[in-house]
């Protein structure tokens with residue numbers, strides 16, 4: 001039994017691959033390294049540099065390793081870029097994923113875990129957001145993920161492919177070995193820590209006039225290792241014969257941008273300069289998960305839940321790897 005992990009050299013994928021190895025599972029990583037890093041994957045884990053849209057390669061991997069499950073992380077994930085270059089997003093996140101799923105189907109792989117996102121909900125109509133919240137994405141990135149959720153539902157109905165779509169809120173933090181190293185970086189915690197380390201002059205606060213207690217946007221940060229654990233629970237649930245389903249993955253508590261920056265000041269002991277900037281279009285005031293369904297049905301709960309813990313883990317990794325990974329994007 002082996003598990004194809006697409007995007008396994010990326011941030012969340014690499015942490016999940018480590019978690020799989022720790023449980024004596026057999027991950028096989030397929031990543032084109034457009035954004036990932038080769039050294040984020042242990043040398044003992046079979047690694048293939050290639051594209052999920054390469055049908056021949058995917059079929060060969062499935063046959064060579066007797067793969068019967070797939071955790072599909074690979075995607076482009078820059079919301080702003082998805083607005084200016086939607087073709088790139090629909091091509092990679094939808095069209096290439098369709099090729100992947102079609103080959104999985106052809107080759108008899110019947111269990112898939114998919115990285116979806118809170119961006120499929122769009123502007124919240126209520127908060128915290130549960131899985132029944134209407135899905136009306138505010139950008140092509142969110143649409144691309146919602147389209148894949150729909151494709152998966154059709155594949156289940158027609159071909160019996162069982163899937164779990166995990167709608168992550170904001171992944172954050174690091175393990176001892178793996179951390180967040182995106183280029184360009186757009187996420188608040190690594191940018192705040194880059195400001196703490198003096199790599200950038202300040203961290204931008206997009207919007208200081210939101211209807212929130214301190215005027216800045218509130219998000220739900222979930223530790224990347226907790227996300228990894230949820231993937232394994234989701235896999236085990238499918239293995240036990242459960243049907244396809246969707247789950248939010250978040251902490252269920254929100255922190256404002258100013259609270260994140262304050263946490264980073266506490267954790268690092270550094271002055272961190274923050275600069276007020278206008279709101280970004282499509283950025284809601286509050287995005288917080290109701291993750292009760294995952295807690296009860298996946299028998300999962302976040303174990304690194306405080307903001308300071310999350311920020312401290314990211315800071316420890318950044319101090320150990322001041323230039324991030326040395327290869328890849």
Ligand SMILES: NC(=O)c1ccc[n+]([C@@H]2O[C@H](COP(=O)([O-])OP(=O)(O)OC[C@H]3O[C@@H](n4cnc5c(N)ncnc54)[C@H](O)[C@@H]3O)[C@@H](O)[C@H]2O)c1
Nearest residue numbers: 007010011012031032034035036051052074075115117171
């Ligand atoms: N980071 C978050 O907070 C967050 C939140 C919600 C959802 N997600 C989703 O989770 C997944 C992982 O996110 P991440 O932050 O680890 O991103 P990441 O960019 O670090 O990892 C994605 C990986 O996929 C690879 N990749 C992209 N296109 C590929 C292709 N066609 N073929 C093979 N490999 C390809 C990249 O090289 C990269 O290593 C993505 O699908 C993302 O949309 C992330």
